[in-house]
Amino acid sequence: xxxxxxxxxxxxxxFVAGEPLDAHVESCPDCRAARAGYEAxxxxxxxAREAYAPPGAWEAKVWARIRQQESTQRRPWAVLAGVGAxxxxxxxxxxxxxxxxxxxxxxSVQVERGSGAVVRGSRAGDVLSAAPGDVLHLVVTVPxxxxxxxxxxxxxxxxxxxxxxxxxxxxxxxxLEARVQLNRAGTYRSVAFAADTEVxxxxxxxxxxxxxGMRAGSVQESPPIEVL
Amino acid sequence: MDEADSEAAVLEALSRGDRKxxxxxxxxxxxxxxxxxxxHMLGDAAVAEDVxxxxxxxxxxxxxxxxxxxSLRNWLQGIARHRCLDMLKMRRREDxxxxxxxxxxxxxxxxxxxxxxLQVGSISKHLAECLGRLxxxxxxxxxxxxxxxxxxxxxxxxxxxRAATLQMRVARAMKGLRECVxxxxxxx
Numbered sequence: 001x002x003x004x005x006x007x008x009x010x011x012x013x014x015f016v017a018g019e020p021l022d023a024h025v026e027s028c029p030d031c032r033a034a035r036a037g038y039e040a041x042x043x044x045x046x047x048a049r050e051a052y053a054p055p056g057a058w059e060a061k062v063w064a065r066i067r068q069q070e071s072t073q074r075r076p077w078a079v080l081a082g083v084g085a086x087x088x089x090x091x092x093x094x095x096x097x098x099x100x101x102x103x104x105x106x107x108s109v110q111v112e113r114g115s116g117a118v119v120r121g122s123r124a125g126d127v128l129s130a131a132p133g134d135v136l137h138l139v140v141t142v143p144x145x146x147x148x149x150x151x152x153x154x155x156x157x158x159x160x161x162x163x164x165x166x167x168x169x170x171x172x173x174x175x176l177e178a179r180v181q182l183n184r185a186g187t188y189r190s191v192a193f194a195a196d197t198e199v200x201x202x203x204x205x206x207x208x209x210x211x212x213g214m215r216a217g218s219v220q221e222s223p224p225i226e227v228l
Numbered sequence: 229m230d231e232a233d234s235e236a237a238v239l240e241a242l243s244r245g246d247r248k249x250x251x252x253x254x255x256x257x258x259x260x261x262x263x264x265x266x267x268h269m270l271g272d273a274a275v276a277e278d279v280x281x282x283x284x285x286x287x288x289x290x291x292x293x294x295x296x297x298x299s300l301r302n303w304l305q306g307i308a309r310h311r312c313l314d315m316l317k318m319r320r321r322e323d324x325x326x327x328x329x330x331x332x333x334x335x336x337x338x339x340x341x342x343x344x345x346l347q348v349g350s351i352s353k354h355l356a357e358c359l360g361r362l363x364x365x366x367x368x369x370x371x372x373x374x375x376x377x378x379x380x381x382x383x384x385x386x387x388x389x390r391a392a393t394l395q396m397r398v399a400r401a402m403k404g405l406r407e408c409v410x411x412x413x414x415x416x
Contacts, residue, residue: 012399016373017380037415041406044351045374051352054263055277059255062284066251069285129290156317185388187310207321226310228293 004031012038104148104194107175108139109222111182129226130182136225140176140192146217149199150176151209154186159204182227190222231257235300242291251288258301259284261376262308268371269312271360279315283308298385305376306386309368316364351414358408362401369397370405 004011004025011021011031015038025031112135130136142148150169152161161180163169170177182188191210193199195217202209213219234257241250262283266276286307294303359367372378372386373394380391387394409415 008403012402013395016398016402017395037406038402040415041402041409042374044355045370045405046377048268048352048355049261049264049375051356052264052267052276054259054280058259058263058277058281059252062251062255062281062288065281065285066288069289129286129293131293187314207317210321224314226307228290228306 004028004034007031007034007038011035016042102143103141104143104146104192104218104220105141106138106190106192106220106222107141108137109190110137111135111225112137112179129228130188132183132185132227134182134227136180136182136188136190138176138178138180138190138222140220142174142176142192142194143218144174146194146196147198148174148176148195149193149202150178151191151193151202152178152180153189153191153206153209154184156206157204158186159202159209160188162202164199164202182225185227188225188227190225192220192222194218231301238300239296242294247288247291250291251284254287254300254304255284258304262304265305265308265371265376266312268356268359268375269309269364269367270315271356275315275319279308279311283311286311302378302382302386305372305378309372309386313364313368351409354409354412354414355405357412358405361408362404366397366401369394370401373398 006028007015007021007025007030011025011034014021015035021035025035111130113131136152138150138152140148140150148163150161150163151159154160161168161178163171163176163178166178168178176192180188189206191206191213193213193216195213198216200209200212200216203212210219210221234253238250238253238257241247241253259280263276263280266280266283267273270276270279283304287304290307294300298306359370362370368387369383372383373380378386380394383389383394384391
């Protein structure tokens with residue numbers, strides 16, 4: 001802390017905004033010194049921007065990732081794999097009707113655009129982007145005999161949807177399905193919970209709910225959806 | 229060529245449907261500053277590299293969604309910011325459930341690249357360490373204000389937080405940073 005409490009307590013807010021400081025600062029030696037100290041700190045922060053440079057050939061790594069992403073989308077066998085995956089999904093659905101799934105999983109995560117187009121997440125770590133008004137369509141399989149819940153959070157502290165309390169959630173024996181409208185910009189996360197008897201009550205805080213869910217049973221999180 | 233002209237060249241490439249040219253220009257324009265942001269936000273060099281690359285991959289994928297409501301720089305900054313905050317949240321959640329071996333905070337001058345070490349002065353080293361002690365949202369505000377040189381209005385648009393709140397956040401952070409740096413025997 002500087003020797004000028006008045007500057008620390010009142011002047012700093014104006015200083016960081018680049019606003020004029022009151023006359024006292026100019027007449028008080030301690031305040032002038034305080035201001036000089038903060039000016040030096042601000043200058044050091046600006047200079048620190050130059051402290052790090054990206055590693056060499058980073059652009060090539062970006063292109064490699066883009067090529068990999070595009071080739072996965074275009075490869076003919078990917079279509080066959082898609083057909084295979086669809087068949088596998090049908091088999092899983094069939095088996096689940098007989099005995100139920102063994103693990104908690106997102107069977108489907110889709111963003112339904114206003115135009116009617118559908119984009120589907122393909123692997124963990126993918127980030128789907130969406131626009132305000134798009135709809136998030138989720139299907140979760142819950143292990144047989146377990147209690148399950150499906151929740152959608154915006155940011156870390158806003159619980160938007162919860163199967164346990166929503167009439168819009170379609171529940172079958174081992175499957176939860178929901179459509180949630182993405183109304184505002186932000187990062188949306190879908191989280192599925194399963195527990196032997198009861199999924200812990202939601203607090204609305206993503207971290208707290210996830211931690212409680214893991215203590216009680218199992219938790220799965222889908223790739224985040226970015227609404228821009 | 230100034231920033232506005234350079235952005236115009238990116239937009240011109242996009243208008244021709246040449247995403248590859250647009251990304252090449254964008255990486256040349258903002259590659260370094262975006263890396264610096266990620267590095268200051270995340271602390272860890274390897275994680276920052278990964279998130280930095282992810283940011284540009286996402287920009288390439290999402291070019292079609294750029295609506296021109298902000299500059300390309302701020303649009304890209306928004307992507308980088310979300311990816312960094314996601315990574316910080318993921319690591320925080322993992323930390324709650326996985327015991328990591330204790331490691332000293334990574335600061336400039338203590339890591340792999342000799343080239344990087346040469347670029348970093350003593351004050352930067354201590355500043356990075358002190359920045360790392362701030363909460364993610366406060367660190368974000370300081371980095372956006374001083375390193376990215378955004379106005380509070382631009383920051384408010386980017387973060388969805390009121391400009392006055394951000395101003396208070398930065399003021400409090402500056403006080404804490406000064407105490408921290410001085411505590412290390414460095415006078416800014």
